[in-house]
Amino acid sequence: MAQLIDGKAVAARVRAEVKAEVDRLRAEKGLVPGLAVVRVGEDPASKTYVSGKKKAAEEVGFLSWEHHRDSTVSQDELLALVRRLNEDPAVHGVLVQLPLPRHIDPDVIISAVRPEKDVDGFHPLNAGNLVLGRPATRACTPLGVMRLLEEIGCEPAGKRAVVVGRSNIVGKPMALMLLQRNATVTLCHSKSDLPSEVSRADILVVAAGVRELVKGAWIKPGAVVIDVGMNRKEEDGKLVGDVEFQAAAERASFITPVPGGVGPMTIAMLIRNTLEAAVRGLG
């Protein structure tokens, strides 16, 4: 049986490290990091994520603000809000929760965030610098996955890493971070021969958003399995991942549970990115 990767515990440790640093910054430099989160409309998942982000920010001693706008807000009004936050010296991180209503172009909004305050790592400048292997603010979820791999002593160099899902917020940056650590990376999508690609993976990261898409029988014995999926079961409302957990756990060496695996890491890394933005702003 695979060992479980306790993302909740690792995330708590990351937040504790940040809190210690925040206490020191406040005492020595009088600096308090600030995170502004923008939420539009009433998407229930967004509501849950944003309240989790705000709670975590407050627990580590940040200032935090939630700017909620009705789903009828215009793109121009949202742009004006982002620009105001860009100019506010108390705000070190600006995050616009996705998805946005259909009449708003997320690329326009994301590109309007000052790259230095883009704690999601979604701005084209940060995404581009990641591609080029230059310093960049990195997307929180794949950054959290890299931290989990480190925690279990999994060295990507020379391993076959397979990423399922090519989203801009998880799959693509995930593949690039693994590549940067010298894994041999395959990025799969809906047209890929999944059973055959997955069966070659020493490190498997699944972020497809399809409940139990990856079957346990496909997993290479001894593989490290990271499940980014968060799908709510209609039958009982419970969360399940993109991997058939029980069957995969019988073959993997390590596996993340859903919930309690990758999820808590996303928020912990957002908190760390915000701290780093505040510290950079000092220089």
Ligand code: GUN
């Ligand atoms: N929607 C789903 N995941 C994310 C995320 O990491 N950041 C933002 N801003 N929106 C999201």
